[in-house]
Amino acid sequence: MMRNLTPTITASIRNNYRSKGAVIVLLSIALMMVGGLALVFCLLLIAPEMKKELPDRNNLELYLGVLVYATCFIGIGINLNVFTYMPLTREKTRGNVESLLVTPLSLKEIWLAKSLALFLPGMVVGEVFALITLIVVNLICIVPRLDFIITPWVAISSFLIVPVVYFFSSLLVYLIGLTTKTTTANVYNILFLNIFAPLMISLAAHRILDIQSWPFTAANLAIAIAVGLIIFLFRSRLNKEKIVLSCKE
């Protein structure tokens, strides 16, 4: 199976990120958002807490937890937002997709490979950014007075479950994008990021769900399962005829 997928994954990654310009745009948007977020958190929350005579470790863990989680969520999400519409539209109108459908690859393999090609670079970007944030903020703000802060549930939610959420999201994006208009897939991307990022972040920030506990992780898992369920319900829409007909538009 993997041997079937690899050529398509690599070719698709090359096509999605073909222009240096686009990659620079992605990295700068991500850097600005994520960097800005880190700066705001450090200046407004973490630094004041550290200035206190007895910094509350619980508070610090919350601030840093939300920051790392948000970085991961937004980092991966931006990639989906930036690199779905153009590459897929190009591949559909130029007949690349239609040609692939005639090769011995199965439709599921093509779908999976394309989704992975969209998801994997975003995951790398998101996780690397989150990891850098975690280390840098720790080193600059916290370590001078306290121990390095990392809590396991935050790590699991951010580095494990958020990617799972986005893997399913990528599958859904390609399910929509291949069988209907590419714009529709992009609308999904925008809505998803703009609804779930603020929702999950405020749930944690307002301590409605404790980000350092398993219920928060479970809530993330629930999103993944919900997306998975939608895919399951609509999986029969994925057929060659629908794809070919939607390529014209």
Place this chain on the structure above:
Amino acid sequence: MQPEIGIENVKKILGGREILKGISFTVGKGDIFGYLGPNGAGKTTTIRILLGLFQASAGRVQVLGQDINSSETRQKIGFILDADGLYNNMTAVENLEYYACIYKVSNIQKRIDYVLAAVGLKERARDRVGTFSKGMRQRLALARSIMHDPDVLILDEPTSGVDPSGQIELRKILLDVAHTEKKTIFLSSHNLDEVQRICNRIALIDRGEIKRYGELEKLKKEMDRGEVVIKMAAPISESLLTELKGLTHLGLQDQKGTVLIFSPSKDTAISDIVSLLTEKGVKIEEVTKKEASLEELYSAIVREVEQ
């Protein structure tokens, strides 16, 4: 013998319209089959059904005696679609490598060298396809289609958009491939001349129906209305004209200036007409038999569609 491609009473309804109205044909091993029809006739739709991209609304489709929906069958088919599906940002070689990996071609580099040489693109092997002309793209698409040594080639208007000299070259390559690699080729075209040059069997499709189908040579003979054109020294009189028109086996159609046009019945020889005319004192300068006219039929169809 099992036909390589068999389509039986296939219908296709798209958007509430019947695009294919029950078409049937078979393509035998080693055939170069021309699927001829004007714009909008249903050629691409038929090809999509053959390649498993569309599901037929009714009827039976078999390629290489199997269901096209199995990936083993698709492994044995080479194709060029309406849009070539090449990646502009990759070089010719990279495009071929990608498909070679998908088809699990062994000894990839050797095979790529071979197919690139076959289509005359060796010099441009390392150039990005985005810089290629239409003719070069079609040649590369052809190279890609024979990459994995398929048994059957299904090509949708492989020469469309290519200039005349490029078309000649492409056809030559196609014939070479057909002969040296013994492939069965199904190709669509709206160019009668092209089909007459390279195909041994054809089907003529118009608005979703097959109008003519069979051996090219036989069809030509069938279509041959055997028009005889006789040029005279001077026009004949009205009375003689009416008299000749009365002889239905001659099938006299008209007098145009000093020219008479006949479509005689099958058992009437040209010499019969000539001797009859000489008897009547007509001075004959020239007798010509007009050639078969698949062309006329085709252009009649095309004209109708355009109106």
